[in-house]
Amino acid sequence: TPSNQTPAVAYKANPRLYSAQSLIGMGATALVFKGTFDDEGKKYPVAIKAINLDKATSNIQQLQQETKVLTMCRHPNICPLYQSFVHQQYLWLIMPELAASVVDILKNQCPSGMEEPYIATIMYDILKALDYIHKNNQIHRDIKLSNFLLDHFGNTLIADFGVASFIQPFSNMVHSTFVGSPLYMAPEVADSKPYGATADVWSFGICLYQLAHGQLPHENCQPLEALIKVINCDAPKLNPKRNFSKEFKQLVDLCLIKSSTERPSAEKLLECKFWNKRLDKAQIILMMNEYKLIKPQQIKFGEQVEVTNQILHQQGNYQVGNDFDFSDDEVVVKVEKEKEKEVTKEKGILDEITKMVSEVQSLRSENVKLKDENTRLRGRIQMFMEKNE
Numbered sequence: 001t002p003s004n005q006t007p008a009v010a011y012k013a014n015p016r017l018y019s020a021q022s023l024i025g026m027g028a029t030a031l032v033f034k035g036t037f038d039d040e041g042k043k044y045p046v047a048i049k050a051i052n053l054d055k056a057t058s059n060i061q062q063l064q065q066e067t068k069v070l071t072m073c074r075h076p077n078i079c080p081l082y083q084s085f086v087h088q089q090y091l092w093l094i095m096p097e098l099a100a101s102v103v104d105i106l107k108n109q110c111p112s113g114m115e116e117p118y119i120a121t122i123m124y125d126i127l128k129a130l131d132y133i134h135k136n137n138q139i140h141r142d143i144k145l146s147n148f149l150l151d152h153f154g155n156t157l158i159a160d161f162g163v164a165s166f167i168q169p170f171s172n173m174v175h176s177t178f179v180g181s182p183l184y185m186a187p188e189v190a191d192s193k194p195y196g197a198t199a200d201v202w203s204f205g206i207c208l209y210q211l212a213h214g215q216l217p218h219e220n221c222q223p224l225e226a227l228i229k230v231i232n233c234d235a236p237k238l239n240p241k242r243n244f245s246k247e248f249k250q251l252v253d254l255c256l257i258k259s260s261t262e263r264p265s266a267e268k269l270l271e272c273k274f275w276n277k278r279l280d281k282a283q284i285i286l287m288m289n290e291y292k293l294i295k296p297q298q299i300k301f302g303e304q305v306e307v308t309n310q311i312l313h314q315q316g317n318y319q320v321g322n323d324f325d326f327s328d329d330e331v332v333v334k335v336e337k338e339k340e341k342e343v344t345k346e347k348g349i350l351d352e353i354t355k356m357v358s359e360v361q362s363l364r365s366e367n368v369k370l371k372d373e374n375t376r377l378r379g380r381i382q383m384f385m386e387k388n389e
Helices: 057-072 102-109 116-135 198-213 223-232 246-255 273-277 281-294 302-313 328-340 347-372 375-388
Strands: 018-026 030-039 042-052 083-087 090-096 148-150 156-158
Touching (some): 018 042, 042 302, 102 148, 116 148, 116 273, 116 281, 198 246
Antiparallel strands (some): 042 090, 148 156
């Protein structure tokens, strides 16, 4: 069964039937593992997201929202939720194990940008999912390339509804909460103004830009500087020295209209001629297979996997030691120290870990600087910093 369809397997809410194998992602209060579900001796691959409720008490409503959104979404380009349950102090989300991340393929295979037909094939799937989300009175609010995953059939899926939000009928389709990733933020979101579904369209346009150039607009800026540029500067434009097609330029320009009321809907963007460049999905599968040959070796993060399996498989109240935490900075620093001895030959992996640690330290430093900034800007950035620490 394709991973983007309702599974034939009945994934049970029994933690003892799941096992973690390797750590594949981490967030402020959660870890994501590649794992298996054991159905009477037959094992099925899954992704297991473990959210520490003790560390996320202020975001319980948001976690419930994520689960609600994922459970209700039925679209071939939205990563489904197979099962969810609370066990010990954790919320466990069981999802399909997907083949590859779009951002990883971009960085490893196309560091200067993808060719337009590949961009069209990948992003058309995302646009269809966005259209579905918006027509169901939702805003994703964190559209970014790292949330786009490819399944084994060449389809692209939106993952991680961590900050997705239902639009209440009485709210006039607008929000004013500051969430999301700064480099992908629409100007109205960065400026703490009310926003609607077209904020996702701006982020979609930034993803198009990133796929075309291999990097984001304002990528080398600190969070505060990036936000100011998003608010005050003209919308990013594709590099005129690159030989981009007229259709692609038009699409990106439409997505990156600074006025949210003039920015077109996802439904309208589906009519753009650029999508005629789409490839057969076999070409995407071929690209993924090439990526698998060159992708960095995956670290298994043995301690995190072992402790996670102890939590899953114990019936009693397994107490996690103080040295095991789902906090970004502590886990990354600890993992970096622990794994440096084991993978000294894997320079690329160590570079990635070092980069993550550096980013955490940079965010902390930026948070201190905010104390001297304008009150309105300070409040906005602090909300971002709290979310990402």
